[in-house]
Amino acid sequence: MLAAMTRPAMGHELLGNGTARDIRIRRQKVNVDKSCLILGGKRIHIGSSVRIDCFCMLIAGEQGILIGDHVHIAAGCYLFGSGGRIRMDDFSGLPHAFPYSHRVRITCSAT
Numbered sequence: 001m002l003a004a005m006t007r008p009a010m011g012h013e014l015l016g017n018g019t020a021r022d023i024r025i026r027r028q029k030v031n032v033d034k035s036c037l038i039l040g041g042k043r044i045h046i047g048s049s050v051r052i053d054c055f056c057m058l059i060a061g062e063q064g065i066l067i068g069d070h071v072h073i074a075a076g077c078y079l080f081g082s083g084g085r086i087r088m089d090d091f092s093g094l095p096h097a098f099p100y101s102h103r104v105r106i107t108c109s110a111t
Helices: none
Strands: 002-005 030-033 037-039 044-046 050-052 057-059 065-067 078-081 086-088 105-108
Parallel strands (some): 037 057, 057 078, 065 086
16 A cells, blocks of 8 residues: 655655654655655655655665655665665666565665
8 A cells, every 4th residue: 555645745754654754755746655664764855756665665874865756666675875875866766676686775885
């Protein structure tokens, strides 16, 4: 079941389980599955027409996660930012990697 945001919001509780408080939504049509784990919501910025499927993890580091417009993150993808910034530009996506890989993982750290 997807929780849908259809209006601009800032500091709105996006998910039913309360893990996505403080995510900055720039515009509208943001769909995030309830099973997603999102930490560091104050450092996550999401554009419009974004879909994040089930069992994804978005963990923002110091420099945050920037997700542009018209982005799709498929089921089971992990984005871990420990010290660097993760940026997904407009019209990009992370595919579900089955059957070749169990999950797509993106990690970054500052050196």
